[in-house]
Every structure is written in structure tokens, then in C-alpha cells.
Amino acid sequence: MAAATQPHVMVLPFPAQGHVIPLMELSHRLVEKGFKIDFVNTEFNHDHIFKVLADKGAIPGGLHMLSIPDGLGPADDHTDIGKLVQVLPAAMFSLLEKMIRSKKIKWVIADVSMSWALELANTVGVRIVLFSTYSAAVFALRMNLPKLIEDGVLDETGDVKRHEMVQLMPPIDATEVPWVNLGSTQERRRFNIQNVLKTNQLMALAEMIICNTFREMEFEALARLSNALPVGPLVAPASGPKGNFLPEDLTCLTWLDTQAPGSVIYVAFGSSTIFDVSQFHELANGLALSGQPFLWVVRPNFTNGIQEDWFKAYNDIVEGKGLIVSWVPQQRVLSHPSIACFMSHCGWNSTIEGVLHGVPFLCWPYFSDQFCNQSYLCNVWKTGMKLCQDKRGVVTRKEIKNKVAQLLGDKDIKERAVRLKAAACESIQEGGSSHQNLLKLVNLLREQ
Ligand code: UDX
Numbered sequence: 001m002a003a004a005t006q007p008h009v010m011v012l013p014f015p016a017q018g019h020v021i022p023l024m025e026l027s028h029r030l031v032e033k034g035f036k037i038d039f040v041n042t043e044f045n046h047d048h049i050f051k052v053l054a055d056k057g058a059i060p061g062g063l064h065m066l067s068i069p070d071g072l073g074p075a076d077d078h079t080d081i082g083k084l085v086q087v088l089p090a091a092m093f094s095l096l097e098k099m100i101r102s103k104k105i106k107w108v109i110a111d112v113s114m115s116w117a118l119e120l121a122n123t124v125g126v127r128i129v130l131f132s133t134y135s136a137a138v139f140a141l142r143m144n145l146p147k148l149i150e151d152g153v154l155d156e157t158g159d160v161k162r163h164e165m166v167q168l169m170p171p172i173d174a175t176e177v178p179w180v181n182l183g184s185t186q187e188r189r190r191f192n193i194q195n196v197l198k199t200n201q202l203m204a205l206a207e208m209i210i211c212n213t214f215r216e217m218e219f220e221a222l223a224r225l226s227n228a229l230p231v232g233p234l235v236a237p238a239s240g241p242k243g244n245f246l247p248e249d250l251t252c253l254t255w256l257d258t259q260a261p262g263s264v265i266y267v268a269f270g271s272s273t274i275f276d277v278s279q280f281h282e283l284a285n286g287l288a289l290s291g292q293p294f295l296w297v298v299r300p301n302f303t304n305g306i307q308e309d310w311f312k313a314y315n316d317i318v319e320g321k322g323l324i325v326s327w328v329p330q331q332r333v334l335s336h337p338s339i340a341c342f343m344s345h346c347g348w349n350s351t352i353e354g355v356l357h358g359v360p361f362l363c364w365p366y367f368s369d370q371f372c373n374q375s376y377l378c379n380v381w382k383t384g385m386k387l388c389q390d391k392r393g394v395v396t397r398k399e400i401k402n403k404v405a406q407l408l409g410d411k412d413i414k415e416r417a418v419r420l421k422a423a424a425c426e427s428i429q430e431g432g433s434s435h436q437n438l439l440k441l442v443n444l445l446r447e448q
Helices: 017-032 043-052 081-103 112-123 136-143 145-150 186-200 219-223 251-257 277-290 308-318 330-334 348-356 370-380 397-408 411-428 433-445
Strands: 008-012 036-042 063-068 107-111 127-132 206-211 228-230 264-268 294-297 322-325 339-344 361-363 384-386
Touching: 008 017, 008 081, 017 036, 017 063, 017 107, 017 127, 017 348, 017 433, 036 043, 036 081, 043 063, 063 081, 081 112, 081 186, 107 112, 112 127, 112 186, 127 136, 127 433, 136 145, 136 186, 136 206, 136 219, 136 228, 136 370, 145 186, 206 433, 228 433, 251 294, 251 322, 251 330, 264 277, 264 330, 277 294, 277 308, 277 397, 308 322, 330 339, 330 348, 339 348, 339 397, 348 370, 348 411, 361 370, 361 397, 370 384, 384 397, 411 433
Parallel strands: 008 036, 008 107, 036 063, 107 127, 127 206, 206 228, 264 294, 264 339, 294 322, 339 361, 361 384
Antiparallel strands: none
16 A cells, blocks of 8 residues: 555553553554554553564564653653553643644544543544443443442542442442542542543543444443444454563463363463462462462562562472463463463453453452453353452462362353353454454544
């Protein structure tokens, strides 16, 4: 395609791993359709992505990796989500305006967690598609937040005022509303709630809401959204940047090849979940007790205070039955025939990736939308089981052992997961609902 006619789109993820990955997946799809993509990371994440990118020459021609500062100082923690939410708009807005003007960009695909960017439609006249990194249900819940406050279920600081089940799709307890359990301090929680209420008012500026989901799975939630287009499940690119912040350990794939079909527990808690030392030990002992082989992702910042010696001793105990690595190619792992189930924090990407590969879940949510995703898995699709805490708030080794056995012995759960996988695969095949929606998006973005 001649450069002059090549449709050009800016993609703007929130600077966190679970946001960069799906927007990168969507970008690869658009590049395949002939688009030129300017993918704008923060400088901090941009550097990380390039550091871990195994084949730096594999970036497809249409994909341009750009970066701008995030507004934090050199001594600040650039992974502090709460802080980033506060500083990004002021740091980025005018830089984005300049970039859009100088490159004559007509379209931006902005992450829903960057909804403040919708103002760019007013200031530089760019057209904006919003991308939801969470489920359509959570997007609908977000739009319903003023009503929950009006009804007295929550107040404007995120305090729960009436303990009840929020009967949207899927049902969750009021304390599990994502913006209520997000934020390490009262002040941050108040900021998050206020931020959602404020940016909700900009939603009319979005020409379309793209969701990494599919119609057959979230029919009810999607019906609540007038302008939503489900294009998922998005699939990881075979080559080029996936947006990983950590290098993938590919040895896990050869290890999986040596395991029996349907035997391995895959254990991974996304990019930001943190376990305290005692919970970490309980999990380690629970996995050992389960008697099943397991592949466990332990990121460098997953827990504090575990020494190298501990890993050596633990490996002796599990006698090669368990493999611990710091980051894996998750979609390839989930598609491996040896995988029996996914012990997960239920981040939306992990949830939809597990659905795409027909894997039953052991649910262990940490924060934000993950409780809602757990409710989908356990109460609606019925393809998962919840790991329950004891009175001290600990998921014990016994609970882990029992639930692993229960899940692996449950044929109905596996059958439902396989059926959901079939529907997911159909939706992204030629003629499927998500495939058709992707073409609708492509046609819209071609209006340059
Ligand atoms: C968070 C929220 O949990 C999620 O619901 C929200 O929509 C985005 O931000 P995160 O905690 O990172 O995300 O979890 P998740 O949404 O599951 O995303 C993690 C991503 O990292 C997935 O795409 C997963 O495939 C990938 N991953 C994880 C790897 O590639 N390798 C690993 O070893 C672990």
C-alpha cells in the first residue's frame, strides 16, 4: 500500500503490563490489515519492552514504537498504578496534542484507563475509539457507578454504605466493585472513584468502545452498552513485540512437552499481584501436596523475603514435579495439551486467554475487576472454582490441595470450558462475530 494512502492510527495504552499486551495484540491485527500504527508507551515501559525483546529486527514495518515521559521523577516508582493515574494526564496531554498535529493523525485508540485522552477529540479534532482492557460487564458497571452512588450502595469516596449483591452481570458483592477495592489508601480510592465519575462524562466523545471479549460469552453485558464492539479474544502475535516487560522463559515449553496430557497446574497471577511471605509458603506447600505437576510463574517482585536457598530446597522437595519461572509465553502455555487447569488471579487478559484455550480455573483474585471475573467463571460460565480464605484471610495448603483434586475430578466443568473454547474460536474465525466486528473497526478507522 502506498505510504500516502496508508491509514494511520495512534494507540495509547495505560502504562501497565495488562494494558500494553492487549493493545499490542490489537495493533498487530491492524498492521496486518495495512495500517500504520504509532504505539505510544511511556519512556520507562518503552525501554523495558526493548530490553526484553528477543528479536529486535522482528518489528513489523507498520508498527512504530514511540514514547513520551510519564511525569514521574527518576527516583519515583514508575510501576505505581495509583500514582500514574494521578500524574499522566498533565504529563502527556500537550505532548499528545503536538504529536497528533505534527503527524496529522486522524484516529486514536485509547485505553479506557486513559479516558481523559477523549478530550483530544475537542482540542485537536482527532477521532477516538476507546479500548476496554476489562470485560464488557465491568465497563457497564463503570457506567453504572453514579447509579450505585445515587442508590446509596456506595458513597463518592468508595465506601460501601449498603452491603448487598450488585445484581449486574455477573453478580458481585458491593465490596467487590472494582474501584472500591482498588487503591491502597482512602485518599487514592476517593481519587479513583472521582476520576471514573469525571471521565464517564467524556464517554460520548468516543466513537466506539472496543472490548476484548466476544458476543456469545458476554451477551447480557454487551446489551447494556450501546456503542460496544467485541473483537476478542485477541491472540498474541507469533513474532514482533508482544509488549512484555519481562523476558519469556521458553524452557517451560520443553518441560511441558515432557508432562502427561491434562496433568499440569499452571499457576500465574498476572503482572502486579503481590503475595506476603506466609501466603507464598502456603501456596508452595499446597502445590507440593497436590501431587500434580505444576508450572508456577514467580515474578521477581511477586513476594519479598524469599531467598535463593529456599528455591533450591523447594526444588528438592517437589523432585522435578514443579517448575518455577519468572515469566512465560502465557498463551502458548495455556494452549499446551499438558495443561490441566489455571490457578489465576483472574485478570481479564488471563481470564479470556484461559477461555480461549478451554482451561478450567482455580480463582484467586487480588484486586480491581478480578472479583467480577471470578464471578463470571464460578457463577455464570461455571468453568472455575473459587479458592477460599480461612478466618485469618489465608488460602491454606489444604484448601489448595482439596480444590485442585475437586476441579480435576469435575468432568462437567471441563466440558463447559471446552464448549466455551469452541464458541471463542468460532467468534474469531472468518465470518465469526468478533471477526466481523474487527472488520467493522477496520472500515471505521479507514475513514481518514
Ligand atoms: C490488570 C487487571 O487484572 C486486568 O483485569 C485489567 O484488565 C488489566 O490490568 P494484570 O494483573 O496484568 O492486569 O493481569 P491480566 O489482565 O491477566 O494480564 C496479564 C497479561 O500478562 C496476560 O496477557 C498474560 O498472558 C501475560 N502474562 C502473564 C505473560 O505473558 N506471561 C506470564 O508469565 C504471566
